[in-house]
Amino acid sequence: MVLLKEFKKALLTSLWFVFLTFPIVVIKVDPIERTVFWRWQNAFYMAVGTFSIYLLVKFYQHRKENQPKSSDAGENKLPISSLIHRILLNPVQRNIFIGIVAAISIVFPHIFSTYQTNVMTTALMYVVLGLGLNIVVGLAGLLDLGFVAFYAVGAYTYSLLNLHFGLGFWTVLPIGGLLAATFGILLGFPVLRLRGDYLAIVTLGFGEIIRLILENWGKFSKGPSGISNIPRPGFFGMHFNLEQSVLYTYYLMIILVIVTIFIVNRLQDSRLGRAWIALREDEIACQAMGIDKRKTKLVAFSLGAFWAGIVGVMFAAKTTFINPASFTFLESAIILSIVVLGGMGSIVGVVFGALILILLPEYLRALSEYRMLAFGAILVCMMIFRPQGLISNIRRTYKFEKKSPPPVR
Amino acid sequence: MDYFIELFFSGLTRGSIYALIALGYTMVYGIIGLINFAHGEIYMIGAFTAFIVATVLSVYGFPLVSIVIISGLAAVVWASSYGYTIEKIAYKPLRHAPRLSPLISAIGMSIFLQNYVLLAQTSDFLPFPTLFPDLEFMEPIAHIIGTTDVIILVTTIVVMVLLTLIIKFTKIGKAMRATAQDRTMATLVGINVNNVISATFIVGSGLAAIGGMLVAAHIGQINFYIGFLAGIKAFTAAVLGGIGSIPGAVLGSFVLGLTESFATGYVSSDYEDVFAFSLLVLILIFKPSGLLGRASNEKV
Known part of the structure; x- marks a missing residue:
């Protein structure tokens, strides 16, 4: 039922966009030769394009809403950015990463x-x-x-x-x-x-x-x-x-x-x-x-x-x-x-x-x-x-760490 | 003396065009506090729609009067639809975002629309069909003021009067003024703020489209890039008059139009745009609240 409603809305949206883009996308005039081209195929592409984009956006929103809230809100959800951050935070991995980048950038012009x-x-x-x-x-x-x-x-x-x-x-x-x-x-x-x-x-x-x-x-x-x-x-x-x-x-x-x-x-x-x-x-x-x-x-x-x-x-x-x-x-x-x-x-x-x-x-x-x-x-x-960008900056936080209790004799 | 009068009238014509565009800026700013950077592009799209419709009709041999009316209506309808859609896509989701977000989104929209028209149409300058033939009774003063200048002035005055009536007396106009004063309060007394914002975008875009069509018919050519400069200058006019204030926008536009006209006439035409930008920078530095605007203090 919900799906059908969304479908109808997507259809209406794509119709609206076909109307909206009609004069600029479909008609092309040549004022000197005084000829008019009707590019109907563009209207079709526009309809299909907006229809699928609308459904994609709805799907994205739907998934975002139904996703269980992760415990730490500051953590990045996109895998690529968290991967890079994890590499950069770990000193050994960071050195390897920097080494690879340096090697690529030195060799690049020779390849x-x-x-x-x-x-x-x-x-x-x-x-x-x-x-x-x-x-x-x-x-x-x-x-x-x-x-x-x-x-x-x-x-x-x-x-x-x-x-x-x-x-x-x-x-x-x-x-x-x-x-x-x-x-x-x-x-x-x-x-x-x-x-x-x-x-x-x-x-x-x-x-x-x-x-x-x-x-x-x-x-x-x-x-x-x-x-x-x-x-x-x-x-x-x-x-x-x-x-x-x-x-x-x-x-x-x-x-x-x-x-x-x-x-x-x-x-x-x-x-x-x-x-x-x-x-x-x-x-x-x-x-x-x-x-x-x-x-x-x-x-x-x-x-x-x-x-x-x-x-x-x-x-x-x-x-x-x-x-x-x-x-x-x-x-x-x-x-x-x-x-x-x-x-x-x-x-x-x-x-x-x-x-x-x-x-x-x-x-x-x-x-x-x-x-x-x-x-x-x-x-x-x-x-x-995604207002924070692809790879958002991690806010530097300072934690009070509990001192480990002295070993009991 | 004739030269002075000629410059004066050309300044008035410029000013009235700026006024038509500046009203859109100032109304939107008054209601949601956003500089609608894509407004210049709406103006360009209005002009382009008028150009396309007018050329199609003239190719199919319609009489001139019907071409003017139909292309004008089409420009207003489509530009308003664009304004409405842009607000829904690019600004509405960001209504509670930090201040810079909607501005960056608006700049993105402006670049997007420019290149959309560039890709769908062409990057060349296109000749705009002659919509307003030179009237015969204007012949004796044609060297001072042309027919299109008169048409632009008259249209602007009529539109301004209509707009004032709408804002003063209709229900939606009253709702707009209420929303501009205090959005939360307006919601409390039962005004649908979303509808009011949409209406503001529609009215502002329609005005810009009229301006776009008049300018294109006056200059006689059109290009996808005309919106950028016109938009910036109209924004200058709106700030000059005090952004958010409707009479201020009109006053500022005429001041800017006359300044530009005299400066290019008596000083140098190479630096026409530099005058406008310098004026903008100077006003913002020395009197950011503009001629008729009220200075507002931010409360913590």
Whole structure:
């Protein structure tokens, strides 16, 4: 009886969606040739698709409701994430795990082609970007939609300094990071007073302003045509051919990822990191505990921006060509999806999120058209079904352990 | 002087379009405190529906008046259906979630809808059919204000008056105002809050669709990406006027439209969007409650 009712509801839902998507999915017009195509098969796919998705969602909800509540609510129910956590918590297994990952990452470019190595380097860049945004969004709870602006600042710092003053990659790497961090503080100062959603819109506006200036101020940034012939990173004056240089960039990225993970991990457990988490949970209570809200937020902004700036320099050096089109709002949205999918505040999660979101569309070429569609859907679905992300952060808890009673003689 | 008047009227036209979109933002924010980031996409979908229906009808040789009426109705109906469905899918399950969750969900919805239209239709700019021919009696002042500008202004005024009447005097309008003031209290006096929220989304989306159709007919071309910029600018207008306040949204839209029009006319047209974004940042920094909004203090 219940099943029949659900079936009827699913049917009605799919009919509603067929109606909803009718003009845009079924009809395609060519206003110049003045012809109309009726793509009826699309309506059919839409009906079947929504029907099955509806039943799937209902099934998921049904199972979730009927599942007996597990005794410890903090434990993760998804097997994959609990497996990773179990490995990371056990020192021996963790060392083996890290060893395997290190071995794979060292051997990777020697097994696969240059193209694959390039793709992997891009994915690693997004890992660092994700970790940078994770400081701002995941730890401090400040939704930053203009993160790509700092990335752009880093990339343009390197290309412009190189163009005008001939400065090399290693000189500009810290300059780019620091300049981006300065921009982070500049943006941070005025928006400190704003609440969450207003903050998101202001950062979005800031990101767009930076992009529009880069696009229109031709004398400064060479406008939409961009800057080309940016030198690749060097190594004590050695000259590489293209293949070696790809390899070199890949290893540089690996080192950068390791350094970032190390620093972010240490930050998380530091006084500052705990202040961020407190700020995210409750601003007023946090202030009442004597945490300087202004300083804590500014440091979060500038540290997040610093990593974006560093990756920006790497990006300019890797692609040897940049233009404002690389720094649109969609880029910010991709980085945000990485953080949200992986799990806000979780380092392992962000690494996995970046690898999944950047590598999957690369290898499933057929799906690459649907990439942005999927990113949008991921953001919505994650918020509804799994707000803590794929691999959620385990909250550090401290237990008072009873001392074992002294052995009785 | 003519140039000044021309800029003035073009600012009014811009302002009235922003007003149609900004009302959706401000009404939704007033009721559930959410920035409906996907609102710009609703506007785009309204414009696209109008474009598709109008082109189909003109290919099959319908008279112009019926094309305008039918495509306008279709735009409103479909955009409202989208608004209703989006609220049910993306926002309703998150009503008691932390503040950032519905916003992230809304951003996801916005990206999803953009790419849905991109994949189902095309990424090219498409020419929008001419819906409003130049009227003859407008000829002497055509260099100052065009026919479509007049049509946009008149339509906006009519729609605003209708909206005010709905909100002031009908039962659903009163329920909306009650819910905006205090949702729990509204539930206690027997208002079905879920229905009120749905109604708000439907009305807001319908207004955005009218705006979308008018703009597309005015500019003469359409693309899947038009919603993003229009949405951000209308949001700026809503914040400028004080988000949550309906007269504020209208006032803010006209201020923003005139500012943009004069700034592009007298300063530089390259930085048109920079003006709008800078205005948004400046308002939020110095007067986050807007021109007509009330500052609210968070109580613990």
